[in-house]
Amino acid sequence: MKLGLGLYRHMLTPENLQFAVQTGATHIVAHLVDYFSGIREGTAEDQPTGGDQGWGPAGDRHRLWSLEELLKLRKMVESAGLRLEAIENFDPAHWYDVLLDGPEKGQQIENLKTIVRRVGEAGIPVMGYNFSIAGVCGRTTGPYARGGAMSVGMEGPVDTPVPQGMVWNMVYDLEAAGGEQVAVTPDELWRRLEFFLDELLPVAEEAGVTLAAHPDDPPMPTMRGHARLVYQPDLYQRLLDLRPSRSNALEFCLGTIAEMPEGDVYEAVDRYSRQGKLAYVHFRNVRGKVPYYRETFVDEGDIDMIRVLRILHKNGFDGVLIPDHTPQMNCAAPWHAGMAYAMGYMKAALGVIKEEFGC
Numbered sequence: 398m399k400l401g402l403g404l405y406r407h408m409l410t411p412e413n414l415q416f417a418v419q420t421g422a423t424h425i426v427a428h429l430v431d432y433f434s435g436i437r438e439g440t441a442e443d444q445p446t447g448g449d450q451g452w453g454p455a456g457d458r459h460r461l462w463s464l465e466e467l468l469k470l471r472k473m474v475e476s477a478g479l480r481l482e483a484i485e486n487f488d489p490a491h492w493y494d495v496l497l498d499g500p501e502k503g504q505q506i507e508n509l510k511t512i513v514r515r516v517g518e519a520g521i522p523v524m525g526y527n528f529s530i531a532g533v534c535g536r537t538t539g540p541y542a543r544g545g546a547m548s549v550g551m552e553g554p555v556d557t558p559v560p561q562g563m564v565w566n567m568v569y570d571l572e573a574a575g576g577e578q579v580a581v582t583p584d585e586l587w588r589r590l591e592f593f594l595d596e597l598l599p600v601a602e603e604a605g606v607t608l609a610a611h612p613d614d615p616p617m618p619t620m621r622g623h624a625r626l627v628y629q630p631d632l633y634q635r636l637l638d639l640r641p642s643r644s645n646a647l648e649f650c651l652g653t654i655a656e657m658p659e660g661d662v663y664e665a666v667d668r669y670s671r672q673g674k675l676a677y678v679h680f681r682n683v684r685g686k687v688p689y690y691r692e693t694f695v696d697e698g699d700i701d702m703i704r705v706l707r708i709l710h711k712n713g714f715d716g717v718l719i720p721d722h723t724p725q726m727n728c729a730a731p732w733h734a735g736m737a738y739a740m741g742y743m744k745a746a747l748g749v750i751k752e753e754f755g756c
């Protein structure tokens with residue numbers, strides 16, 4: 398197994414890549430969506446939470462990520478001695494009507510094909526995505542982790558409808574007419590995913606790119622009125638079986654899976670790693686389940702992380718683990734300290750596994 402670090406768009410700098418090397422990372426997962434343009438309030442390096450208005454404006458719908466910028470990013474990552482393993486998330490500006498089944502759907506699925514082809518051409522093995530209308534929303538921030546470290550959690554269901562012009566918790570149309578979106582049903586949402594996979598998987602296969610699905614975070618059957626896809630561990634199987642393909646895989650988020658009220662996180666790790674379906678893993682811990690949970694330091698949550706590593710090792714998982722999110726630590730560099738803590742834990746834990754299994 399390999400140790401990776403995820404970096405948000407504004408953090409993709411030589412300094413942060415050097416920091417990644419210092420934490421023991423060999424791989425990078427890069428976010429190209431800017432979640433922070435609307436909410437930079439001195440917490441720009443934390444994970445975005447946002448209110449009912451989400452994380453602010455999405456990117457430029459007319460400008461797709463170019464091959465040049467992907468190659469430049471890969472070169473920057475490699476010149477720090479690291480490998481670029483994945484791009485995490487499509488920009489909602491490039492595919493809102495694929496999610497919403499809107500009038501630009503035909504053009505926007507072509508956008509996604511172009512991006513996947515470029516990701517492949519740039520030699521990046523994985524494209525992570527989250528097929529969700531409400532997106533990552535409805536969470537609160539507070540001193541939830543050990544020692545009052547700031548982290549995110551959920552304190553009850555959130556039913557506020559999603560306004561027009563917003564999808565995936567970002568605003569794709571600043572001039573949208575007022576009013577609320579019509580809530581999507583589960584059947585309709587699965588049909589939209591089917592279209593997405595039908596169109597995109599052949600392109601991904603040809604490009605040598607693995608599409609990796611993140612589960613719904615938070616894993617509620619509905620958020621802000623909209624149905625969700627993967628809010629129980631079994632639903633990951635439905636996604637895989639919908640269109641079996643070597644490019645149809647999972648961005649396996651341990652924290653989100655542990656937040657699911659049904660199923661068992663260890664069984665889920667075993668089941669999906671046995672199938673060879675983990676593209677990469679979000680290695681984070683949590684206490685509680687939806688709709689009441691709190692993200693914790695990697696060593697203080699409900700999940701026995703060493704047990705997870707043993708299962709992954711038994712099933713031959715050889716991919717990348719990244720911390721995903723961590724609580725922020727009280728110091729001049731709260732995000733970096735939190736990540737360095739998680740990475741140190743992970744590096745030691747991987748050492749223990751290696752020793753146990755003699756490899």
Ligand SMILES: [Mn+2]
Binds near residue numbers: 611
């Ligand atoms: Mn995650």
